[in-house]
Amino acid sequence: MPRALLIVSAAVALSLLGDQMIYVVLPVVHETVGVPIVWVGILLSANRWVRLVTNTLASVVVARWGRLWPFVLALFLGGLTTLAYGVVSGVGVFLIARLLWGTSWSFIRLEGLSTALDVASEHTRGRYLGLYQSISRLGGAVAMLAGGILHDLIGFRATFILFGILTCTGAVVVYYERTRREARASATQGRNMAAAALEPQPSPVQATAAIDIDTTTRWRMAVASLNTFSNFLVTALVSATLGYVLRQRFGTTITLDTWTIGVASVTGLVLSTKGFLDLAFAPVAGRLADRWGRNCALLTAMPVAMLALGALALQPPLWVLTLAVLVLYVASTSLHVTLDAVASDIVPPGKRRAFLSLFVTWQDLGSATGPLLGYWIAPHFGLVGLYCCGVALLVLGTGLYLTTFVRSRQPMPVNAGL
Incomplete structure (x- = not known):
């Protein structure tokens, strides 16, 4: 490294x-x-x-x-x-x-x-x-x-x-x-310049024209931004409402055989796993995105995230609910790394910093919006419908990604996969 x-x-x-x-x-x-x-x-x-x-x-x-x-x-x-x-x-x-x-x-x-x-x-x-x-x-x-x-x-x-x-x-x-x-x-650099001064100099080259971004690239930027927004929104929504879901389903405590555990403890334990999953799986996700290509990595992680979120909407038993949250976190980490790589691939280096600032703003918007949706909408319409809307948002993002990056005749700047 x-x-x-x-x-x-x-x-x-x-x-x-x-x-x-x-x-x-x-x-x-x-x-x-x-x-x-x-x-x-x-x-x-x-x-x-x-x-x-x-x-x-x-x-x-x-x-x-x-x-x-x-x-x-x-x-x-x-x-x-x-x-x-x-x-x-x-x-x-x-x-x-x-x-x-x-x-x-x-x-x-x-x-x-x-x-x-x-x-x-x-x-x-x-x-x-x-x-x-x-x-x-x-x-x-x-x-x-x-x-x-x-x-x-x-x-x-x-x-x-x-x-x-x-x-x-x-x-x-x-x-x-x-x-x-x-x-x-x-x-x-000083030593190299001194050595170069003793050699014949090439004829001057005209300055490179300012980098412009065409319509196709702008659309790709928009699709990548929508997908990263969806990923962060869904993850923040589930994290923010997990305690609410457990309390609605099980009350203030959960009994496992002869053990009685507070809902707050279970919530904290499950939520704390995200940081360690990021720590362990992010390098693996990055390697897979390089080896398989961005498209294969993303189109593998997206359906996994949809299935996990869909399972949560079905109000499953505790062990299935916990497993679904953990699977969602792994898929979210993979999507985070892969979409960061996609964002850096599609933008010319001269425009990369400006686009990354906009790109991470969509991530922040998703993280900030998820909890608000969870606690403003869920009490009135229920979390099941909200989770289903999250699945629909992921489906929309995946469909746009397929038509924009996979079926497009214009290739990705690196081996994209598929």
Whole structure:
């Protein structure tokens, strides 16, 4: 694995410690930090909504000022927001911190994706995107696993301060590593230029015309964006409503033989598996997308996601419900990695950063919309109909993908499969 990608992925993982930790502890300590229960959901989703604006802002700033300083400053800002969770109280301050974190994440995620694409070739994009996703999500998995334990041992405030310091340390390491590598590259370039000055120079070449995107490429971008929106919406919908489903089906506790387990514990256990499934399966999904081709990988994962969501709509027994959620998470991870690779394949390199900012905005919109649909619509129309609508959305996305990428005469930039 390239050193540059490893360091950036590790820094991204550290930046996620505070964000994932707050999902674990804020519902528990909200009264201690002066946050009414009605504000908990708003605070936990505020960072997603602000990214609908700041993703584009990140692309513009990076194009104007370069990649190093925006990334380093975003890491520091992310660390400061994590520190703030440990030292402040009140809705207003927490809301500002969550909005600032969402802004930071727009820059952090853009640099992470850009680095993965920088070091990858056409035939290793899926692999490196999968590795990046796996390592970066390690921070979330560690925060959820260790955050609760540290909360009980040293308190939530000390835990947030520790996580904030670790995030800022990651920013320092990134700055040192990047400047050291750039200094070495500059020295090498200087030697090459001195040697080239002694050789005959070719005739000057006219500047390359500005890159334009044709209608076919724009349509492909739209279809890829719809599919990633659908994937994130469905996954967020199921994750947000799992506890509601279990409570409606089984009450406050679930009895397994002689064991009685609280619904909250079962919900937390099932939801926590997503981070570890991302960690384990994302590199595998990336390799399969490179080996099988994007089309085969996506058109395998999509029906699996549909079947899993359809099984949830049938109100199955507990073991089938749990298995369906886990299968959906695996399919979602595969779709995430594959669609990231598809997005980078179809856009010219000169336009890639701007499109990736728009592309991940659709992911954020799906993640933010899923829970809202679950708790606004489900009480009135039921979750069964909502899950069926999710299946229909996946079917629509798959149909558009088939007609656009598979049956189109224009080939994908890499071996697409099928």
